[in-house]
Amino acid sequence: MKKFNRLYAIIMTLALSLTVLSGCGSTEANDSVTTEAETAAVVEEAVETASDEGETASESEDSAAEEASDDAAAEDSDEIKHITLTVTYKDGHSDDFAIDTSAEFLKEAIENDVELGGQESDYGFYIESVNGETADYSADSAYWAIYVNDEYGMYGVDSQPVADGDSFALIYTIG
Numbered sequence: 543m544k545k546f547n548r549l550y551a552i553i554m555t556l557a558l559s560l561t562v563l564s565g566c567g568s569t570e571a572n573d574s575v576t577t578e579a580e581t582a583a584v585v586e587e588a589v590e591t592a593s594d595e596g597e598t599a600s601e602s603e604d605s606a607a608e609e610a611s612d613d614a615a616a617e618d619s620d621e622i623k624h625i626t627l628t629v630t631y632k633d634g635h636s637d638d639f640a641i642d643t644s645a646e647f648l649k650e651a652i653e654n655d656v657e658l659g660g661q662e663s664d665y666g667f668y669i670e671s672v673n674g675e676t677a678d679y680s681a682d683s684a685y686w687a688i689y690v691n692d693e694y695g696m697y698g699v700d701s702q703p704v705a706d707g708d709s710f711a712l713i714y715t716i717g
Contacts, residue, residue, distance in 0.1 A: 623706040627652055630713040631675050632684070648688070648702040648710060656712070658699065666698035672712050683717035 622642055630636040645651035649658065649667060659671035669686040670676055677684035688695035688702060689711040695702055702710075 621706070623651075623704055623708070625651060625704055625707070626709045627656065628709070628711045629656060629672055630711065631672075632677075632714045637673070643704065645704055647700055648704055649700040651704045652710075667700040669699055669712070672714075675714065677714055679717070685715055685717060687711075687713045687715040689713060 622644055625641050625643065627639040627641060628636050629639075639652070639655045641651060641655055643651040652658070657671075657673050658667075658669055659674075659676070660667055660669045662668075669688075670678075672686055677686050679685050688697075688699060690696075690702065691709055692711075695710075697703070699712075
């Protein structure tokens with residue numbers, strides 16, 4: 543009985559963990575996110591299989607977690623997202639781009655349409671120039687601001703998630 547309770551606790555912990563992790567980074571509900579019911583079904587099936595085959599609970603949990611993760615990753619990597627990007631330069635003119643991408647983050651999504659110059663830092667990629675126009679913060683407090691769906695971005699270009707229908711803007715800004 544003690545062994546069953548321990549196994550049950552481990553399975554429930556795994557199911558809860560997978561459910562929480564499957565929702566991380568998602569801004570909208572969609573079919574590619576593993577649901578709690580799907581996760582529980584995968585874990586339950588793995589435990590039943592393990593019991594039949596004499597596999598340990600730990601081995602069963604590892605294989606269930608790997609299977610659920612692989613399924614979600616395979617579905618996400620094939621998803622094409624339609625986004626827009628506006629680049630506004632120092633003189634006020636702008637360029638608009640309609641982009642179809644399967645990239646997870648903005649930098650990768652726009653790399654074929656926009657030339658980004660900058661450097662890696664402890665906080666991610668710091669944009670210094672866009673399409674050859676440099677913003678020099680040390681000279682005049684200028685920088686490239688990132689906007690997401692008309693709101694000031696909370697992430698850097700290399701960590702900004704991309705979702706279908708998003709609109710992004712890179713705007714030359716003097717602070």
